[in-house]
Amino acid sequence: MDFAYVLWFVAVFSSIMVVHSKEVFHSALYLALTFVAVAGLFLMLDAEFLAVIQILIYAGAVTVIALFAIMLTRREEGVDVLGLSLNSMKIISVVVFGVVIISIIVFSQVGLEEKLIYGSTYNIATLLFESYILHFELIAYLLLGALIAAVYLARRDENES
């Protein structure tokens, strides 16, 4: 059985649950699961660089921003979002971390000297800085503008409170 099918079903199920789950907090967690599954599918498609970027930006940054927005706009106080006690959550995270580390050590087969030709970061960087350098600079300006806009919008006025 191809592992891509598992990721396929995880991606579809978790994106349905983003729409369907009652608590918005759970939606954000399912959103992170969707992003991780899509990153795995990128790995299946020989796009290792994109898989890492996907986990860093989507599963890392965007999900955390969404969680911050949810917590800052929450009306009710002290909701137990997962229905678990703090100690059991600690045990669960330690177990998950251990399983991930052990499976990386046991199952990893790619050596450092192995050459990946198609989707290697070197080829992507060559294409980016030779053919698409103008687009790269425009994206840099876009990110700067978004940064300034986000800070401007979210700041608190001095005379407000």
Add this chain to the structure above:
Amino acid sequence: MNPEGYFLLSALMLIIGGYGVIVSRNAIRVLMCLEIMMNAANINLVTFSRLAGDLSGQLFVTFSLAIAAAEAAVGFALILLIYRLYGTVEISVLSKLRY
């Protein structure tokens, strides 16, 4: 998995995200569904890039990721501003165009 599987996943995620954008009552959930739709487009781009053996598709996904990060930052800042003005992020309450 066949390329058709990836195209089907992309179409499904786009439809689920669009459905979520239409029916969601919470503005934060609308933005999260938008992210799902952008991810669906990214899967399509990477699959076609793999089929054609051309890395430009992966570069477009990189640009799309940067745009998605910018969109998320500005979008959630706007939601925080709306929450400060109205005290809610329910879409159905926010029907006025002028404060």
